[in-house]
Amino acid sequence: MKFCPNCASALTIKIPSDDSRLRHVCEACGSIHYQNPRNVVGSIPVFGKQVLLCRRAIEPRLGYWTLPAGFMELGESTSHGAARETLEEAGASVEIGPLYSLLNVPHAEQVHLFYLAKMHSPEFSAGEESLEVALFHEHEIPWEELAFPTVKQTLRWFFADRTAGLFEDGKEFYVRSRDVLPSERI
Numbered sequence: 800m801k802f803c804p805n806c807a808s809a810l811t812i813k814i815p816s817d818d819s820r821l822r823h824v825c826e827a828c829g830s831i832h833y834q835n836p837r838n839v840v841g842s843i844p845v846f847g848k849q850v851l852l853c854r855r856a857i858e859p860r861l862g863y864w865t866l867p868a869g870f871m872e873l874g875e876s877t878s879h880g881a882a883r884e885t886l887e888e889a890g891a892s893v894e895i896g897p898l899y900s901l902l903n904v905p906h907a908e909q910v911h912l913f914y915l916a917k918m919h920s921p922e923f924s925a926g927e928e929s930l931e932v933a934l935f936h937e938h939e940i941p942w943e944e945l946a947f948p949t950v951k952q953t954l955r956w957f958f959a960d961r962t963a964g965l966f967e968d969g970k971e972f973y974v975r976s977r978d979v980l981p982s983e984r985i
Contacts, residue, residue, distance in 0.1 A: 805830050836908050839949075840880035841868020842916035843957055844893050849934035850954070851923060853888050855946055856930045863946035866913060866953065867891070869928075881914045889932045890924035893917060898974050900956060902949040906981040911949040915966075948983040 800823045803810055808827035815822055815831050823832040843866060844851035852864045867888040871880040878895045885893050896915035903910055925932045935941075937958045945951045956975045965972060 800832060800834070803828060803830055803832070834908075836905070836910050838871040838877060838880075839868055839909050839911045840871045840877045840884060840914075841866050841911070842881045842885045842893055842895065842914045843899060843953065844885055844889065844891055844916045844918050846918040846921050846934055849936055850940070850957070851885075851889055851891055851918065851932060851934055852940075853925070853929040854931045854933075855928065856925075857928050860946035862930065864941050864944050865946040865950050867929075868911070868913065868950075877912050878914055881912070881916070885916060886926075888926045888929050890926055891918055891922065891932075894919065897972060900949075900953040900975040902952060902976065903978045904949065905978065911947075911953075913949075913953045948979055952977065952979075 800810055802808065803825035806825060806828040808825050810823045810825055810832065812821050813824055814820060815824060823834070824830070825832070851867070853867050854864050855861055867885040868881070869884040869888065871877060875883065877898070882893060882895050885891050893916035896917060898912060899915045900913045901910065921934065923932050940954060942951065945954070953975070960966065964970065
């Protein structure tokens with residue numbers, strides 16, 4: 800960021816008097832412009848014992864498989880964003896369930912949130928950002944062709960928790976969370 804979006808004056812980078820971090824500051828109008836992580840929201844669409852994955856038609860990681868996900872838009876909740884991304888990328892209408900995983904990706908300035916999602920029918924189709932969309936049993940997942948470590952981690956947790964019976968009625972449920980290191984491919 801070089802110019803103030805409020806008054807078009809040049810910005811300086813400094814620590815404001817009531818802060819502890821470097822910020823973009825406009826000396827002309829006094830505005831402080833904060834830069835915050837972007838939220839990536841998505842779902843784990845499940846139909847029976849299968850999970851829906853999309854093969855990416857865009858960079859980064861063109862041609863690799865992923866869960867349907869994308870950047871959250873202004874004016875929507877994280878769960879609504881996850882449902883929207885699932886419809887846009889996979890052509891699937893889902894019933895969004897609880898938040899399942901939260902992965903911090905500080906080196907990419909992102910936070911990835913994945914929701915459990917139920918598909919009521921096996922109807923889906925590739926959206927503009929997907930080359931193809933398919934349902935996979937756990938043993939069919941193309942593990943070496945997954946686009947992002949956050950997707951791989953979420954799927955590993957999901958299948959382990961499903962095997963352990965954690966998604967059965969009455970079981971206590973908790974959100975899975977961890978930080979993704981810069982050395983992990985994203």
